[in-house]
Amino acid sequence: MLRSLPKLMRPGMELKRWILLGLVGMVLASLGVAYVFVHFYRVQPLPEVAGVLTLQFIERPVRGAMFIIVGVAAIAVALLKLGQSILRPFQRSEESVVDTIYNYRSRQRGPRTVVIGGGTGLSVALRGLKERTSNLTAIVTVADDGGSSGRLRRELGVLPPGDFRNCLVALADVPPLLENLFQYRFNHGSALEGHSFGNLFIVAMSEVTGNFESAIRESSRVLAVRGQVLPSTISHVTLFAELEDDVTVQGESNISASSHRIRRVFLQPERPPAYPDALRAIADADLIVVGPGSLYTSILPNLLADGMCEALMASRALRVYVCNVATQPGETDGYGIADHMEALCRHLPNQRNPFHLILANNLTGLPMPASGRVLPVGPNGHAGAISGAAIVLANVVDENNPVRHDSNKLAEMLLRLYAERGLAVGQSVRTGAPV
Numbered sequence: 001m002l003r004s005l006p007k008l009m010r011p012g013m014e015l016k017r018w019i020l021l022g023l024v025g026m027v028l029a030s031l032g033v034a035y036v037f038v039h040f041y042r043v044q045p046l047p048e049v050a051g052v053l054t055l056q057f058i059e060r061p062v063r064g065a066m067f068i069i070v071g072v073a074a075i076a077v078a079l080l081k082l083g084q085s086i087l088r089p090f091q092r093s094e095e096s097v098v099d100t101i102y103n104y105r106s107r108q109r110g111p112r113t114v115v116i117g118g119g120t121g122l123s124v125a126l127r128g129l130k131e132r133t134s135n136l137t138a139i140v141t142v143a144d145d146g147g148s149s150g151r152l153r154r155e156l157g158v159l160p161p162g163d164f165r166n167c168l169v170a171l172a173d174v175p176p177l178l179e180n181l182f183q184y185r186f187n188h189g190s191a192l193e194g195h196s197f198g199n200l201f202i203v204a205m206s207e208v209t210g211n212f213e214s215a216i217r218e219s220s221r222v223l224a225v226r227g228q229v230l231p232s233t234i235s236h237v238t239l240f241a242e243l244e245d246d247v248t249v250q251g252e253s254n255i256s257a258s259s260h261r262i263r264r265v266f267l268q269p270e271r272p273p274a275y276p277d278a279l280r281a282i283a284d285a286d287l288i289v290v291g292p293g294s295l296y297t298s299i300l301p302n303l304l305a306d307g308m309c310e311a312l313m314a315s316r317a318l319r320v321y322v323c324n325v326a327t328q329p330g331e332t333d334g335y336g337i338a339d340h341m342e343a344l345c346r347h348l349p350n351q352r353n354p355f356h357l358i359l360a361n362n363l364t365g366l367p368m369p370a371s372g373r374v375l376p377v378g379p380n381g382h383a384g385a386i387s388g389a390a391i392v393l394a395n396v397v398d399e400n401n402p403v404r405h406d407s408n409k410l411a412e413m414l415l416r417l418y419a420e421r422g423l424a425v426g427q428s429v430r431t432g433a434p435v
Contacts, residue, residue, distance in 0.1 A: 107134040107226070111286035111418055114139060114317070116232070116302050118163045121293030123170035124404060125322065126227075128411025129289075130171050136227030137281040138167045143239040143267070143301040146253030148185070148195045158203055159212045159236070163298075164229055165198035168216070172223035182223070213275075230281065232302040235272035239301055241265045252297045256330030264347060265296045267304050274307040282311040287418045290355070291322035292405050295340055296331050300347055312354040318418050321389070322410065323360040325396070326403040329373040337379050341386045353387035357417060359410075362393035366402035374403055392417065 041054075055063050110133020115125050118141035126138055140163045145153060149160035169182050182198035206215035216229055239252045243260040255262065282288060293299050303309055312319060321344070323337050332340065337360050345351045360377065368374050379391065394413045398406040 103131075107132065110135055111415070112281075112284055112317075113137070113287045113289065113414075114281050114285040115289045116299070117141070117291055117293035118144070118298035118302070119293045120166070121291060121298065121322075121324070121405070122163065123166040124407050125289060125292065125410055125414075126167060126170040128407030128409075129414070130173075130226045131408075132411055132415055134226045136171065137278075137285070138171070138227065138229045139232050139275075139278045139281070139302060140164055140167055140229060141298055141301040142231050142233060142235075143237055143252045143297065145238070145251045148199045150253060151194070152199060152203055153236075156203060157236070158206055159231060159234065161199045161202040162196070164216055164231075165196065165202060167229045168219055168223050168225055169198065171220075171225040171227050171229070173226055174223050178223070228281075230278045231275050232278055232308060233272045233275055233305040235269065237267045237269065237272050237301070239265060239267060239297065241296065252301075255297055256294070256328065258330060261333070262296050262331065262343075265300055265304075267301060271304070271306040274305040274311070279307055279311045282308075282315050282317075285315060285317040287414065288312065288315060288317045288319045289322060289414060290320070292324050292410075294328055294331055295324070295335075295343060300344070303344075303348060309348050309354060313352065318357070318421055319355045320357045320359055320414060320417060321355040322396075322405070322414075323358055324377055325361040325405055326368065327373075327375050327377060329371075332377075333373065334375075336377060337391060338386055340377070341389070345387055353389055355389045356421070358386060358389050358391045359396065359413060359417070360391060360393055361395065361397045361405075363395040363397050363399070366397065366399060368402060376402070 051057070055066070058066075107130075112135040113129060113133055114137045115122060115129065116139045117125070122138060122140065126136065129136055142159045144150065144160035144162055147162065149162035152158055153160045165182060169179050172179060172182075182196070182201065184197045186192040186195050186197075202212075202215050202219055205218055206212045209215050209218055213231070213234065216231075219225075220229060238250060239255065241249045241255040241258070242263045242265075243249065243258055244263050245260045247258075247260070249255050249258055255265070290303075291299055303312075321341070323340050324332070327333055327335055335343075337358060341353065341355075341358060345353050348354065360379070364376055364378075366376075368376065379393070392413075394409075396405050396409045396413055398404045398409075
């Protein structure tokens with residue numbers, strides 16, 4: 001047992017051990033120097049000025065106290081400056097060292113949060129949450145087949161990297177220049193035009209590391225990502241939509257272009273196995289957030305993976321559906337909160353609602369796009385609860401862009417809901433009592 005103890009020590013314990021050893025060494029060295037000075041002071045004749053410099057005119061206990069105070073002050077200043085030097089690469093210009101340490105510790109203690117979705121909505125949620133918790137997992141759809149991602153998927157047989165790139169950049173703790181580099185899109189050259197640098201980087205990394213999952217992990221290290229980004233499935237899937245006129249549309253990029261309402265969406269192959277690490281993240285989570293994002297093309301493809309809904313229902317986490325603040329042309333024209341939930345439940349096993357709360361925006365009166373096809377999403381007659389989930393209305397919209405959520409408002413509200421109801425949900429799952 002004693003022989004195995006060093007292997008079981010955590011890195012923090014080992015670091016403290018060497019710091020303590022260094023302090024003991026400093027004390028012993030200081031005592032040795034003091035003994036040498038005392039010896040010379042007693043055996044060697046010294047000029048009178050030496051008595052003044054060594055404060056012989058002050059009583060010995062007072063002198064000792066003075067030296068202790070000066071020494072402690074010097075150590076404190078040295079440690080402060082050392083901390084500033086170590087933290088400077090990680091410190092924002094407007095933050096003090098104390099703020100940097102406090103924010104880091106606060107994020108480390110934040111709830112284990114899983115956010116499921118894709119597209120712009122997912123990255124918006126992640127940007128706000130990463131400032132409040134480092135225990136973040138983004139679960140991303142792999143059904144994208146348009147733009148640069150679609151071309152790389154068809155030509156190289158890789159999973160579509162676009163949504164992964166957006167999540168990595170949203171969670172990155174790097175200078176803005178590196179973020180801009182990953183989001184840079186080439187606008188000339190027949191082969192490169194339309195591709196973003198980040199997509200090409202991820203694809204190249206998958207070639208270097210051997211697979212797409214390793215490429216995402218290594219890219220996360222390059223970008224100093226707070227948290228992790230995972231696919232909902234690693235199967236190569238195609239999204240289909242069955243419309244109300246009985247026409248079936250193939251491909252995520254074509255679904256929203258239809259003029260008919262969507263009856264249902266499905267994947268081919270059907271029920272692809274969910275990524276095991278994604279299921280583990282859901283099982284370990286304290287807070288699970290689904291949305292915001294395109295209902296049929298960003299959110300539902302994740303939930304259609306085999307095992308995802310079952311993992312959601314079995315989780316002890318507080319489960320929140322974030323409803324979009326505005327309708328999306330071609331997907332959710334005329335939808336209210338109840339319509340979003342009805343569509344979700346219609347696609348899930350046994351049509352059961354897995355959410356405890358529905359978070360929706362309540363700030364109205366903001367100017368919407370002039371086309372008239374985009375409208376605010378409202379309660380549409382349901383004020384209390386939908387399928388067992390309580391509706392929470394709050395100001396979570398970006399007032400400068402009223403079709404999007406505000407990252408900070410959304411994150412603050414989600415963590416407030418977790419603080420208020422997360423513990424109660426965990427206890428109810430263990431005891432079987434209602435929330």
